[in-house]
Amino acid sequence: MDISFSSEVCIERARKRRRSNDIKDGEKEINIQVIVRCRGRIDREIAANAPVIIETNFREVQLKSPDKVLKTYTFDRVFGPEADQAKIFDHIVIPILHEVKAGYNCTLFAYGQTSTGKTYTMEGNLDIANGQMNKHAGIIPRTLFNLFQDLEAEAQDFSVKNAADGIRVLKQGSVKRHAAQTNCNKNSSRSHSVFFITVHIKETMADGEDLLKVGKFNLVDLAGSECIGRSGAENNRAKEAGNINKSLLTLGRCINALNERCLHIPFRESKLTRLLQDSLGGKTKTCIIATVSPAKSCYDETMSTLDYAYRAKNIRNKPVANQRVTKKALIKDYINKIERLEMDLRATRDKNGIFMSAETHQFLVNENKSRKDECEELQKEKEMLVEKALIDHQHRKNLQELQTKFNDLKAMSMGFGSTVSRKINDAYKERTKEISEYHKYIDEQLDRFEQQKNMLEQIFTSDGDVVTTFFGEINKLRKGFQEAAIKKDQGLRKDSVTMLKSLHDELAGQSIKMQTYHAKIDEEISTLVTTTQEHIDSQNQAIIACQNITEEAAKTETRCLEEHNDLLDNAIKKECNIATSLNEELLDIIKKELNKFTNAQIDRLKETYDKVHDSTQQNGMKTSNTKYLSGHKSQYSSTKENLAYLIKESKVDLSANVNNITKGMSSHLDKYKSLIESTLTSLERLTVSANDESSVLHKQLVELFKSFASDVTQCYSSLQNKMTKSQMELESSTLQVNKTLKENSNALTNF
Ligand SMILES: Nc1ncnc2c1ncn2[C@@H]1O[C@H](COP(=O)(O)OP(=O)(O)OP(=O)(O)O)[C@@H](O)[C@H]1O
Incomplete structure (x- = not known):
């Protein structure tokens, strides 16, 4: 997993400058800067008596056997074990920070075998005591301290309050970053980490207008480049190592392709290279720190790291400083972005449409259209080339x-x-x-x-x-x-x-x-x-x-469609579950209410009958008024029978109603389910024919969802109508029962 953290620093320079002083980009091509850092032997290597095979000398690294130099590499700068964190920062990072402050985007990444000191170089010790950083603090904390020192001297306005705040962001990210023990490193980072710092520098012009210069600094600590077997990574670790290897492999392939000036550079094949695309052969100023161990046991990996770094030296970037923008323009830009995101959020919350704002949808449709056009053009070009190939033949x-x-x-x-x-x-x-x-x-x-x-x-x-x-x-x-x-x-x-x-x-x-x-x-x-x-x-x-x-293009297209499909799939499943549970709840409530009502009616009748029976016995009228009583008794029993019949009928009616509702509901549910299934099938079919026109796919999706939404609404409204009708029928049955009970009670009173 790749983890990225972000922090923003805003520096306001009160210095007044004239507009004519704006730096015009020379747009010169420059090579990527490659630095090598070789640490001293760590405890494990000392304990194993690992011989030292590396010698460093200002710009040279020599790989040696006891009696001869095996290979010599030359880089922009080489640092040996004697170089401490402060020296690395002063020599490498300070010049880069000047570029960032001048409005350039810069990237610095550490590359090397596990346990060679990438994390030590990039992060090091993050402790702060009495507002001071530790002497083992690495590049990121030192960068933050440096930026905020600048602020203390000149700034009034910033988003991250201080270096400690920035380090807190870094620590939060580091906690999420997966670390595990391997053969080579007790605390090995099992993912890449990217820490972005965006610096906004405000300058007030002679005419009083504020101009903002934006510089970005990407600090990348890659996961170890060692092979799985050697690192001793197992199970999930091995899987992680596989992913890490894949992204590092793609990085290596990109570096090779750039080196050989190939037409196609496979940046899009991994998330890491997609992130670093502008830093390799793009408009960013880039510096690679290759870290190596001096120990003989690491000979192969050291050689491979140095070869990798040596190839990267030939990559040429064309750095371009970011345009200065007025504060208003930048804020407007941010407001637009926020509005777009809010719209997306609202659309997701309301679950209206396909969980994205119409603008984003339109953007995707346009993007798909342009991809489609591009594909068509490529297809034509391909046909032309095939034709030419035939002519050649x-x-x-x-x-x-x-x-x-x-x-x-x-x-x-x-x-x-x-x-x-x-x-x-x-x-x-x-x-x-x-x-x-x-x-x-x-x-x-x-x-x-x-x-x-x-x-x-x-x-x-x-x-x-x-x-x-x-x-x-x-x-x-x-x-x-x-x-x-x-x-x-x-x-x-x-x-x-x-x-x-x-x-x-x-x-x-x-x-x-x-x-x-x-x-x-x-x-x-x-x-x-x-x-x-x-x-x-x-x-x-x-x-x-x-x-x-x-x-x-086809891969990207398929991936895009798969993502959309997943999104829609989840949404449909969620809807389906909600509808099913709603229907079940509704049925439960109706059944319970009916049972309650029926039992109450029976209890009340029984109670009335018992009362009448008791009072008849108590009044001793059994003998004297036998005839009269038997008449009334028969009237009463017929009333009781009527009542029982009525209750039975209304019960039958009610259960028929319940059945009807249940049937209606289940038929709607079936319809609803088959609709979802057919939508899913169409989606699958559409996904399979991913090369078909994407815009048609989108249109079909929108149509499907529109009809889906209207069907759902219809289903609900008919359900509601049935509920209202059955409620009315229930009420009228209740009235009828009450009426009969009243009549019965009057008859009993008269009696
Ligand atoms: N220049 C150095 N000076 C002193 N100690 C160092 C130096 N470089 C690395 N170390 C020590 O070496 C060990 C391994 O370093 P670190 O964890 O930074 O390696 P890593 O390359 O990031 O490894 P992984 O890829 O596994 O995350 C740590 O204990 C670290 O303190």
Whole structure:
């Protein structure tokens, strides 16, 4: 259970200031301030000879084993066992109090394992002797004393009369705060405590108008952060520890989410984080005091506390000073609030409607409507994102197809390259073959020439001149032929080389083009893949955030409906019980009255009869007036019979009436019950379809209750009519009986 106490301090500064001096907020972002306080060893640790593993040094904490430093953490400030309560207050709290007095909202909370000194730091010893606080007094009493010291110097007007008054408020709260013994701490706090101090500072302006500056100081003493097993908490203690762990776990998750700059911070998942929402990443100035034990036995918990605190250091808040308001505006604001609360109270007392004022109901309806709108917007956004995701999917598919095509192209181009080079090789081989064949042919021709030359030389040896001339011609021819052959060969070679070169050049160009093309496609595809991936990632993130918000909204909505449902449920049950007990009481009264009446009538008749009988006997008229008496006797007995019949009839009538009333009542009661049951069923149905329109739910609830109220009124009025009718019938029967009795009595008198 979370407990919060509240106290208000109002400081009036008579100092006159000009309006132009108002502080304008810089709205700068600042980190949460994180302080570590390590206490000395407590008796239990000394008795167990627990070695000390922590060393503190101005801004550093070192976790040590006997011979080496295991880990070093740096914080805004670190205090060791030598730092007493006064030092902590002077160094940490005094600067915060200045901010509070300047109109900022500030939060200071103590976090740490059980028995590390959170409560000692926040509350300490609350005793006051001779108007002075104890030297072990913690931050809260010192804050109160400090504020009231200020008041004694300058103030004239305040709501909490003095520091002792404030400490009394704190003590009252502390009594309610659940404390129990665990393995680690004799007097362990099993809940979180939040002490709010609101300081109103009045300043009178040059024009005589009063301005109020409001600063709030939230002092939070969290329950121990230890794990259940280690603390030795059992049964209910373990359950408490579970709840504590849940809220501290949520606090840790919020700190992590803030640290990682996540879109969604799960503040609403626990009451503690809902309370501290503005203190974590909000407009409040926040300071965390992490308390640790120096003992080795607490090594794991100390490390976890220091890690937790270290993460919190990165959270950034944007403190904004509260607007100064005129006294009138503030009072008007308070009056409005009080009026709203009074209306709610009246509505609850009168049990009219749904136990809340129409304004609050309207406010809830509006809130539900805006939630519904928000849900619809989120739904639309979700649909849009799903659509986009589908497009992305298609995009991906296209990309895959493109990739396949590209691979095919690549394979094709590689195939083409190898075909071309094979063809070139083939052509080259062919040409080489052709050239070598040509060479062979020329060589053969030359051989033939040589043979023919030799032959002709033999034939023409006789005529030297002719032969010489002939051979000269032949040689000329041969030379020409050789030259032509060489030329032809060269030409052929040159052509082949040129052709091969151009083919080679063309191929090289093609290859470069191909490579460029490949590179370009590669680049395009990788860009496309990266962009698509980024796009998909961001869409996925947005979808997750959207889902979280939607789930959160749905949860809140369901919780809200459940609360309303419980409220209505209780109201209906209460009404039903009242009606049943009223009806039963009424029936009882009627039955009793009827019995009383009937018995009285019978007694009276019996009495009259006895009197008559006695007087007849006493007067001795039995013998002399036998005839006369027997006449009267028969008249009397017939009158008696008549009377008995009349009484019987009226009794029958009365019991019929009672039956009728009972029947009517029980039928009304049944109707009433079935109405309540059907209302409950509709409520359950409405709760089940919590995602349905909340405003419709509200309308239906209002309608149901209207018809319920009119049915109840009808039931009561018909009941009342029946009662009146039966009362009238009773009266008339009574008159009839009285009349008959009178007649009987007259007859007896005459007799
Ligand atoms: N700085 C300190 N100097 C002297 N004694 C201290 C100091 N800090 C804590 N102690 C003592 O240690 C014991 C445990 O402290 P305290 O009850 O404040 O722990 P806690 O962290 O609030 O524990 P829990 O989470 O179980 O409530 C108390 O007896 C307290 O007086």
